[in-house]
Amino acid sequence: MLRFILRRIGISFLVLLxxxxxxxxxxxxSGDPLEDLRESNAENREQLMERREDFMGLNDPWYLRYWNWLTGVSKCVVLxxxxxxxxxxxxxxxxxxQxxxxxxxxxxxxxxxxxVIGIAFGMLTAIRQYSGFDYTVTFGAFLFYSLxxxxxxVLLKEFGAIRFNDWIAVGTISPVVVVLVAALLGFVAQAILGGDSRRRLITAGGTFAFVAAALFYFNAVDFYRNPAMGPALVAVVGVGAAVLVVSLVTGLANRRVLYAALTTVAVGVISYFALGSVLAEPTWPIxxxxxxxxIILASVIGALWGGYSxxxxxxxxxxTAVLMSGIIVADIALAHWASFLGLKSRPISTIGSETPNFTGGFWESFLDKGAxxxxxxxxxxxxxxASYSRYTRSSMLEVxxxxxxxTARSKGLSERAVITKxxxxxxxxxxxxxxxxxxxxxIGGAVITETVFGWKGMGELFRSGLLHVDPNPVMAFFLVTGIAAVLMNMLADIAYAYLDPRIRR
Structure with missing residues (x-):
């Protein structure tokens, strides 16, 4: 395995070079780096052109310019x-x-x-092939893939930022919209769950009633501007997550694994209470x-409860610990949503990755960057x-x-074991x-996305360098994206070797 990894590293280095x-x-x-100066009417235009030629090394041969860049990059080995x-x-x-x-x-x-989402939906559509759920996800996958x-x-910027900011100032949903949303979710639910006409009608009606009641309740308690979960709901959601994880890993019949997951949830809730003052205004290292x-405590709990499993x-x-950590962070962030709105009445900006000179605390800054x-x-x-769900579906159906x-089914293994193992x-x-x-x-697609949303990221670095025929910013973009692409492909090869040892040969 080590020889295989070293060989892939060597090949990756040659590809990057x-x-x-x-x-x-x-x-x-790709263009003329002196174009803007050639069109200039400045009296010292010739001096400016000569200065840029010397500064950028435009009079040097191409191989010397490339060698100078490569020499500078090679120093990264010694940081x-x-x-x-x-x-x-x-x-x-x-x-x-930056x-x-x-x-x-x-x-x-x-x-x-x-x-996570694509593979999960791909697995479920393969298991429930030609069902309403399969057709719904397939339609959505092709729709999103074609956009x-x-x-x-631009559409998401209009409806997810501008109009959302207008709506959150009021923070209530009109009865007509409540009915429409509940009806739409009821239709989607019956399409996903499927069944005969009676079951579909019960599913649609139950979903409609539940969603409508929840939305009217949220209006009544001003949930959209002052949301809160609370420790009780955190515990309930944590238990649900633990049960779901155990059902996928071993099945609920394995009590030791179930008790380990539930103990992890209990420790998480207790820690939430005990560390309340620390979590009120933490730092990223904390x-x-x-x-x-x-993670360490979860591993200890699993080892103590596990036994033969x-x-x-x-x-x-x-x-379960990862999910519980996310639930706790989400609860604390929601508790600070009202104070965040007090500092920034229009929470989602249409330009930039964060609000300049933002004065909020840790959680308000967390919400600002998250928004x-x-x-x-x-x-x-x-x-x-879209692509993950379709590839996973076809791969699962083939397997x-x-x-x-x-043979595994004929030996009497459960369907969960057959699918997961x-x-x-x-x-x-x-x-x-x-x-x-x-x-x-x-990363390449992010160039367009960053342009629309005004992010100062790799896309801006690449675009400005290419526009000015300035190789250093462009090569910096290549250095990150190229290494990321080669590294991901190398990890894919290593994952191949782990999933199927025959590939090592």
Whole structure:
């Protein structure tokens, strides 16, 4: 395995070297870096042109310019990267640090969300092939996959930011909209769950009544401007998450795994009360440290309860701890929503990744950055979910018709065990390729999304460098995106080898 990984690293390095050479040559030949000065009427135009030629090394041969860039990048091995400067004299390394943090934060969240949602929907549609749920998800997948990014981003900007900000000032839903939303969700629910006409009617009617009652209740308590979950609801949602995780991992019949997950929830609720003063105004190192501590405690709980199912108990406890941590963070953030609205009456801005000179505390700043991250993340996630769900569905259907899956069923294994332990792992093999290519594709697609939403990320760095025929910013963009693409493909190869040991040979 180690030899396999080292071989993939060597190949990846050669791919990056060849791609960087091609990118540099294409960039410096894409236009005239002196075009704006040639059209200038300034008296010292010739001096300005000569200064830029010397500053950018335009009189040097192309291979020397590329070698100088490559020499600076090679210093990254000793953590002393020299990515050069822009034609205006700004250090590219500082620009790259800000831009990469903004874009990778957006793309990473969108990729993780798309993987979880897309694979889950793909599995369910494969299990319930040709059902109402399958047709509904298929229609949605093709719809989202066909949407142009720029058009969908502009629509979401209009309805998800501008009109939402107008609505949140009042914070109530009219009775007509309540009825329409409840009816729409009732129709979707009966299409997903399927069944005969009587069952569909009961599903639609029950969903309509529940949604309508919930929306009217939210109006009455001003939930949209003053939301709150509270410890009791946190505990209920945590228990539900634990039960769901155990049912997928081992089934509820395995009491040891179930008790481990429920104990993790109980420890999480107790910790929520005990650390209330710390969580009221934390810092990122504190939150990260508490998250690591939660994983450690979950592993200990799983090991103590697990017995003969220790491995499954540890896994279920860890997943439950992650979900419980997210629920607690969401509850605290919701509790600060009213104070956030007091500082920023129009919570979702249409431009930028955060509000300049924002004066709120930790959780208000968390909500501000989260609100700005929401809309571009939704756009990138919807586009990727479509491909993940379709590929997962086709891969699962192919695997579930294999002889070893039929053999597992004939041996009397439960359907959950057949799907999760036998079919799903082998169905993941082609999905790993999609994940690798999709991550790099999302970074490229983020260029358009960032332009629409005014994010100062990698897209802005690439666009300005290419527009001014300035190779250093463009190559900085390539350095991050190229390494990310090659790294994801290398991880996909390693995942291949783990999922199917025959690939190592």
């Amino acid at each position: 060849g791609a960087s050479f091609l990118m540099y040559i294409l960039t410096i030949n 002393q990267c020299d990515l050069g400067v822009t034609r205006n004299g700004v250090d590219v390394g500082s620009l790259l640090g 831009a990469a943090g903004s874009t990778l934060r957006l793309v990473t969240i969108a990729t993780l969300a798309a993987i 142009p990014v720029f058009w969908a981003a 939150l990260i440290g508490l998250f690591v501590l939660a 220790r491995r499954q108990a540890i896994f279920a406890s860890n997943v 700005q991250l929401l809309l571009p993340t939704i756009i990138l996630t919807l586009i990727s979910v 579930m018709n294999q002889d070893y899956v039929r 036998h079919a799903f792992r082998n169905a993941l093999i082609p999905i790993t390729t999609i994940v690798a290519f999709d991550f790099a594709g999302l």
